[in-house]
Amino acid sequence: MLVIATVLLAVCGLGLLAVPQAREPSGSPKAPGSSAPVTRSPAASPARGSAANDVPAPAHAASNPTRGAAAVSALPPHGEGVAGDRAIQEALDAAWPPDLPPGDARQLLAMGRSLLRADATGAGRGRWPAVFTAEGRALAPAFARFRIQAAIARRDGGGGRAVVHLVWAGADRGGTYTDGRITDWRFTHTTRKGSPTWTPLPRT
Template sequence: MPALTPAAPAPAVLVESALPPHGEGTAGDSAIQKALEAAWPPDLPSPDARELLAAGRDLLRADATGIGRARWSGVFPASRQGLAPAFATARFRIQAAIARRDGSPDKAVVHLVWAGTDRGGTFTDGRITDWHFTRTTTKKGAPTWTPQPRT
C-alpha cells in the first residue's frame, strides 16, 4: 500500500471588494452607486424613482445639516426644527442613492449612502440612511410620494 502524503493546501484566493475602501473620497462614489444598483435592481417607473430620489436627498440633507427642515414639517415637527445640525454642511455629501418599492406598489424606500463630518470633527463615509414613502393623492387628485416620519 502506498504511503499517504498530505494534500497540498489550496492556493489562497484574493477576493476583491466591489466597494472602495473607506476614505476614498468622491472617487469611490460611483463604485458604491454601481454596487447598490447591482444588488437591488430597479422596480419603479422612472418618474417615480426621480421624485423619490430628489425627496430622499432633500430629507437626508435636512436631517443631517438642518437645512430645509421646515419644508418637511410632517417629518420634522416643530420640536425638531431648532435642533442643532449634527453635521457640517461643508463636509456632507451623498455618495449613492437608489429608490425601490417597499413591499407594495404604494410603498417605496430611498436608500442613501453618505459621508459627513460631525460636530466633533470626525469624518465618516459609508453612512446609511433609509427614508420610507407612501403614495398618496394631492388635493388636486395627483399622485405623489409622502415621506413617513421615523419611529
C-alpha cells in the same frame, strides 16, 4: 550475613543482564518540533458590504446572492473620497435592480436627498413639517462637510410603498469625518388634489 547479601546482589545483577534491551522504533529520528505537519488555515473570505465598507447590500439583493456579492465586492475602501462614489452607486444599482417607473424614481430620489440633507445639516427642515417637528427643526445641525455618495429608490414591499436608500459622508460634531454612512427614507403613495404623489413617513 555479608556472604548472603553478596550472593543476592550477584544474582540480581545477572538477572538484569539477562533482560534484553528495548529496541527503538524503526525509522530515522525526527527533528524537534517536526512531529506534526503544519496545517494551513483556509484563507478568509472577502468581507462584504457593511463588514468591508459599512455599505450593506440592500435586503432585496438576497434574492440573488451571487449578483449581490459581486456588486458589494467592488466597493471602494473607506477614505476613497469622491472618486469612490461612482463605484458605490454602480454596486447599489447592480445589487438592487430598478423596479419603479422612472418618473417615480426621480421624484423619490429628489425627496430622499432633500430629507437627508435637512436631517443631517438642518437646512430645509421647515419644508417637511410632517417629518420634522418644531422641536426637531430647532435642533442644531449634527453634521458638516455633508456629501451624498450614492442613492437608489426602490419598492418597499407592497401597498404602494417605496424606500430611498442613501449612502453619504459627513463630519460629526466631534469633527470625525466618516464616509459610507447609511440612511433609509420610506414613502407611501398617496393622492393629493387628484394627483398621485409620494409622502415621506416619519422616522421611528
